Amino acid sequence: MKKIVQTFSLLFLLGTTGVLVSSFQAHNGTGFRFPYQQAGLTDREAASHLLSRFSFGATPGQLEDVVKIGAEKWFQDQLTGSLPDDKVEAMLASFESLKMTNEEIVQTYPKAGQVLRMAIKDGIVDRDSARIDKKDSKDAIRNYMQEKGMKPQAELLRQLVNQKILRAAFSENQLKEVMTDFWFNHFNVAVGKGGVQQFVTSYERDVIRPNSLGKFETLLLATAKSPAMLTYLDNNKSTVNEENMMQGQKKPMKRRKNDMPDSMMNGNAKIKKPKMQGLNENYAREIMELHTLGVDGGYTQADVTEAARVLTGWSLNPEIEYSLRIRNKVNEQRLNRLGFVYDDNFLFAANKHDKGEKKVLGQSFAAGGGYEEGVKLIHLLATHSSTAKFIAKKLAVRFVSDNPSQSLVDKMAKTFLEKDGDIKEVLITMVSAAEFWSKKVLREKTKSPFELAISTVRTTGAKVQAPFQLYQWINKMGQKVYNYQAPTGFPDKGQYWINSGSLLNRMNFGLALASGRVPGVKMDLLALNANHEPESAAAALKVYSRILLPERDVEETIKRLTPMLNDPEMMDKIDQAAGKTATPSSKMDDEDDMMMDDEKPKGKGGKGPQKINIKKGGADVRLLAGNNTMLAQVVGIIIGSPEFQRR
Amino acid sequence: MNSRRVFLRNGALALFAMGLGGVPTFISRAADSRKLRSLYKKNKILICIFQRGAMDGLMAVTPFEDQYLRKARPTLFMSAAKSANKPLIDLDGRFGLHPSMSAFENLFKEKRLAIVHGVGSPNTTRSHFDAQDYMESGTPFSKGTPSGWLNRAVGLLGHEVPTPFQAVSLTTSLPRSFYGDNAALAISNLSDFTVQLRGNPMGANTAAKSFEELYDQTSSDLLNKTGKESFEAMKILKTADVKNYKPVAGAVYPMSPLGNSLKQIAQLVKMDVGLEIAFAECGGWDTHYNQGTEIGTFSRNVSDLSNAIAAFWTDMAQYQDDVEIMTMTEFGRTVHQNGSNGTDHGRGSCMFIVGNDINGGIVHGKVPELSIENLEDRRDLPVTTDFRAVFNEVATAHLKIKDSGKLFPEWKGSSIGLVKKTG
Incomplete structure (x- = not known):
């Protein structure tokens, strides 16, 4: 090693170009190298930058680890995304919905309307009394749900949100989580739209995450065929317009009150007239504007309409909702002959499809292309x-x-x-x-509320037992995860996240978390400093600024705050106030309790406030970890500081 | 209640200097510049209230002479006949206001309240989500419009005001109407607008000072500028003592989320902090089951709505020339009642607009006789006025916005004579 370094320095001294130096550094057979030295960055600075971009924050010691294995190797591992993740999987084990198929979720977490229909059908409540919001019928329905093993939809969202937080905070495969977040936002769907919620779990798990580091076209096609997207952007409802109907296609029929597919209504599997509502351009427009070409990507309104025609019939397999096989061997052959394509939850409904000829972006789609012309359109868009x-x-x-x-x-x-x-x-x-x-x-990006919350957890090595509590803060800071209404997804720019209200909430988040007032999220502040007690508040500021903001210039921060923290009078007052109101760190909300048995706090730095004594100018200043003390406050201020908002 | 003008007059600069640390910079900037004048100048203020869930416009403002409606709603139709227990409030011989909206009666008579009936979207979706989305983006056929119409309105005001309170939504998160590039603030409770450390006010104070120092020195322009605004806003609210607000005598806000929101908007108006566009919302309008008539769900909702708005209007006292209130809802409800004494998702509904410069005392818009062939899809009150016609006229006239083409880019229509022609 020593020899290598010598040779290295010699080459450098001899004025060899940076290229040679860095080619020497193409690490560990990764086949690529990062030119950070040419940019004047040290290994530590490079590792810090890399972690700020491709993880949700560096955990204690992670920066050193990246330096040790090398930036390229770390990135390579992250691209592969298959580091063992037993810890996070164990945390998620109790969330049953995460393993369910769409069909199982629809059955287990039905929409309120579905429950009511079933309860009426089973004679639990009668139609009239059920609709009166009476306590009796509410109770009856609750019991009915319990008996049938059904659960409220709020629970489904809770598990989904908790899993996102836990994965982001604790997964070893950080890049995969970051990319999942990126692509979900790119192909945004919102749980607020009726019918979408039930499909989001599978959407993220089966459509987004596995394709997040794969081929764009595969991802695009998967989203196009996903129940979540088909519902959210209404392609499920888009059918051939009457005037475009080809000979032999059935006339549209009036919309039925009941949402059951017609084939179900008749108790057999005959292919009946579909509900024809006509062309809906929502998805066709957004797949061009938001998913692929971009608003200035060179398409016209005519292209949107034509693309919508291509995609007519791309819909939800109704078997999801009714958990019944509509098909049997006999009619399956007939369906195939007619051009129907069943692919898991996706159905190409040939009878809703516009069979005419189309032209999109100058490309012709011959009449009768069926399902394949949609695939061709997606290929055209994905490779444009x-x-x-x-x-x-x-x-x-x-x-x-x-x-x-x-x-x-x-x-x-x-x-x-x-x-x-x-x-x-x-x-x-x-x-x-x-x-x-x-x-x-460097540091030019502003953390989103989600990134802020998760990076706080990661940087401080906090234990998260009730992730939903973090979600509520993330929400308050301006990011309703899984529920951004517009298909654009959250705007990815600092100006969107930072306004005078959200900024105050960020500061308050830092203070609340550090002082143990976010139930179910626990920090062991002393452990971060190898259980060394800072000499004074000013010392705490110095030490913790460097721990929480590695490779950042914190001199100005320290310079500004030190006089304030050194004011003995103020210190005493704060300390007195804290002493008076000191309470054991917040009670856990049972509902949000997510026990991780092997993660239960134990021993030092665990249960209850920790009392230590610090000499400061002759006076004892008590520092209670996880409470209203100066140390908690110093850490809260660092988390709420402008520097910590950047990545 | 102190206003900024009062502060400046009474040497509030000194008062601020004793506060959390220095004079708010926008006041000091203003005090030594020509901006002073624009700060003194009262801005017009538009307050929008979104009734989420789709209000039954036909029950709020009933064409009570319509025999088709009476037949279509055997248990929901109310009469204006004096003999009725609680008759509808006869507005003009044709339309009757729900009896629980008596707070609106005088406003209508004084021509401060205008109603537009048969309002809705040209997009026929009956999905709450989509219809609200379209109404708030102001583009009923484009899902991907990134901005909300009120955010665009902020951009079109044509002047930059150094205040964080130019556009405020009294909600926990920004509503779709406020999405966009122009700064807008979402805050559900003004007294939360402070650095908080529960049970440790001293600690909170130090933290606040520390944060102020840090945001003052940061190299990020965005964080630096916004940080300043946050602390300025905090100081203003602290000095204004928002917790102990006393409305004008006779202004009684309902103890409801909407009442609370409008009360806080009133505080902001009176503080003269540069508010120009405010947003509030109320829910519970999706009355599929047991809508009720004189009493019940719907009655409670309209009572809350009308009482909150009337209290706000009273509270505005000498500010009434400056403020205008406009309600909106994503669509109306079926003309026929359903099997559970409620109504299902429909099309046209009605809007209420209160202000001194509107043509009040009139039910604007067109409501045809409700025979089945006159209905949209043979079931709903037809949309005869595009919601954008109302939004556009109110916003451009009241807020003096010039470029209406940018406010509603896909819309080419004309105003309906809702606002008085005088400059």
Whole structure:
């Protein structure tokens, strides 16, 4: 090793170019190298930047680990995304909905209307009394749900949210979680829209996460066929317009009150006339504007309409809702012959499809293309040069800065086209570019509320027993996770997240969390400093600024705050106030209790406030970890500080 | 209640200096610049109230002479006949106001209240989610519009005001109407607008000072600027003592979320903190079951709505020339009642607009005779006025917004004569 270093320095001294130096550093057979040294960054700075972009925050010691194994190797492992994750899987084990199929979720977590229909059908309540919001019928319905093993939808959302928080905070495969978050937001759906909630668990688990580092086209196609997207952007309701109907297609029929598919109504599997509501362009517009080409991607309103026609019949397999097989062997053959395509929860309903000829973006789609013409459309969009630019820009905005340089975006777009939309390759191009490491972009991103909350947990090594409590703060700070109403997803820019109200909430979040007032989230502040007690509040500030903000310039912070913290009078007052009101750290909310048996606090730094004595100017200043004390306050201030809002 | 003007007059600069740390910079900036004038100048203020869940406009404002409606609603139809237990309030011989909205009766007579009936969206969706989304984005055929119409309105006001309170929503998170590039604030409770450390006010005070120091020195412009605004806003609210607010005598706000929201909007108006657009919302309008008539769910809802608005209007006293209130709801409900004494999702509903510069005392819009062939899809009150016609006229006239093409980019319509023509 020593020899290598010598040779290395010698080459350097001899004025060898940086290229040689860094090619020497193409690490551990990764096949790529990061030009951070040319940008003037140290290994530690590079590791810090890398973690700020591709993880939800560095855990204690993680920065050193990355330096040790090398930035390239760490990134390679993250791209592969298959590090063992037993810890997080164990935390999630008790959330039963996470393993359920869409069908099982629909049955177990029915919509209120579904429950009522079933209860009426089973004679539990009669139609009239059920609709009067009487306590009796409410109780009857609650009992009925219990007997049938059904659970409220709120529980479904709770498990989904908890799993997102726990994965983000504790998964070893951080990049996979970051990318899952990115693509979910790109292909946004909102649980607030009726009927969407039940499908979001599978949407994230089966559609987004497994494809988050794969091929863009595969991901796009999977979203197009997903029940969540089909419901959220209404393609499920889009049918051939009457005037475009081909000979032999049935006339549209009036909308039925009941939502049961017609084939079910008749108790047999004959293919009957579908509900024909006509063309709905929502999905066709957004797949172009938001998912692929971008608003300036060079398509017209005519393209939107034509694409909508191509996608007519792309719908939900009604077997999800009714958990019954509509098909049998006999009619399955007939369905196939007619061009119906069943693929798990997806159904290409040939009888709703516009069979005419279409033209999208100059490409002709011959009449009678059936399901395959939709696949062809998706291929056309996924491989379009506008899509390459649009996706490259969006990735650069997420991972580099709110205004990434055009040269970087161009490089990434080029890779996107050359490598067939391979997301990994696009990311490698990005991180291998000088622009990624430019000092101008360090700390240039503003954390979203979710990123702030999770990075706090990770940086402080906090234990999370009630993740939903964090969700409530994230919500309060302005990010209703899984429920951004518009298909645009949350805007990925600092200006969106930061306003005078949300900023105060961020400060209050820091104070609340550090002082143990977020139930079910526990920090062991002393453990962070190897159980060394800071000499004074001013010392605590110095030590914890460096622990919580590694590789950042914290001198100014320390300079500004130290006089305030050194004011003995103020210290005493705070300490007195804290002493008077000191309460054991907040009670856990039973409902949100998510016990992790092997993670239960034990021993020192565990249960209850911890009392230590610190000498400060002759006076004893008590520091109670996890309470209203100066140490908690110092940490709260650091979490709420502007520097901690940046990544 | 102290206003900023009062502060400046009474040497509030000194008062601030004793507070949490220095004079709010926008006041000191203003005090030594020409901006002073614009700060003194009263801005017009638009208050929007979203009734989520789709209000039954036909029950709020009933065409009581319509025999088709009477037949379609055997148990929900109310009469204006004096002999009735609680008759509808006859507005003009054709329309009757729900008896629980008696707080609106005088406002209508004084021509401060205008009603637009048969209002709705050209998009026929009957999904709450989609219809609210379209109404709030103001683009009924484009899902992907990133901005909300009120956020665009903020951008079109044509002046930058150094205040965090220009657009405020009294909700926990930003409503769709406020999505967009212009700064807008969501806050459900003004007294929460402070640095908090429960049970340790001294600690909170130090924390606040520390944060102020740190945000003052940060190299991030965004965090620096917004941090300043946060602390300025905090100081204003602290000095204004929002917890002990006393409305004008006779202004009695209902003890409800909406009453509470409007009361806080009134406080902001009186503080002269530069408020121009405010947003509040109320729920419970999705009356599929047991809607009730003189009493019941619907009655409670309209009582709350009308009492909250009337209290706000009274409370506004000398500010009445500046404020205008407009209600909105995503769609109306079926003309026929359903099998459970309620109504299902329909199309047209009605809106209430209160202000001094509107043509009040009139039920605007068109409501045809409700025979089945006159109904939209043979079931609903037809939409005869595009909601954008109302939003656009109210917002442009009251807020003096010039470029209406940008406010509702897909819409080309004309105003319906809701606002008085005088400048």
